[in-house]
Amino acid sequence: MHSHSERCHAHGHGPVNLPEMTVDENTPQPFRTYYAMRDVFRAQKHFMLKSIGDKNTHPGQAICLWALSKNDGISQSDLADILGIARPTVSTMLQKMERAGLVERRVDEADQRYTRIHMTTAGSALHDELQAVHAEMVEATIGPLSNDDQIELERLLLLVTENIETGMA
Numbered sequence: 001m002h003s004h005s006e007r008c009h010a011h012g013h014g015p016v017n018l019p020e021m022t023v024d025e026n027t028p029q030p031f032r033t034y035y036a037m038r039d040v041f042r043a044q045k046h047f048m049l050k051s052i053g054d055k056n057t058h059p060g061q062a063i064c065l066w067a068l069s070k071n072d073g074i075s076q077s078d079l080a081d082i083l084g085i086a087r088p089t090v091s092t093m094l095q096k097m098e099r100a101g102l103v104e105r106r107v108d109e110a111d112q113r114y115t116r117i118h119m120t121t122a123g124s125a126l127h128d129e130l131q132a133v134h135a136e137m138v139e140a141t142i143g144p145l146s147n148d149d150q151i152e153l154e155r156l157l158l159l160v161t162e163n164i165e166t167g168m169a
Contacts, residue, residue: 037160044141051133055126061097064090065119065127068103073116076105102126 021027023035048059067082068074074082080090094117097103102123108114119127142150 044137047137047141048133051137052130055129055133056100057126057130060085060093061102062127062130064093064097065102065123065130068117068119068123069127072118073106075114076117079117097123 021031021035023032027035045059052059052062063083064079067079071079071082076090076094077087079094080087083090094103094105098105100122101120104118104120105115106118108116142153145153
């Protein structure tokens with residue numbers, strides 16, 4: 001069995017190691033801001049990976065548990081739509097989570113053609129632990145900012161989101 005990275009490279013795609021952009025006083029401000037935002041996303045990802053590392057899970061499963069906490073008994077295809085990932089990817093993830101005792105599949109009582117996904121007690125407990133990790137991350141990263149800075153950051157990020165959505169239209 002090959003790793004994801006090996007499969008990607010065998011097919012000519014996968015992680016691309018781009019050279020780091022040198023940001024200095026000559027870098028145009030929009031690029032300086034963009035690279036600062038990129039660095040925040042990278043740092044957040046590393047913080048989360050480090051924080052959940054001892055929970056024997058990964059971010060995709062954490063997001064899946066969050067979605068199930070809001071939609072217990074959802075169909076696998078609806079879960080894939082909510083997560084924005086391919087159905088086969090969800091199927092593989094659910095198989096691993098099922099083996100770990102975090103979720104279970106049950107035949108829909110009203111229509112036996114459908115299978116519903118439910119969190120188990122262990123899945124619910126892990127979800128609660130991950131929610132606590134998430135709250136700690138928010139407090140450690142955003143909490144130290146003043147209230148005014150938090151409000152301004154939120155305003156600016158919403159504006160960036162709007163710009164992205166406008167650019168995609």
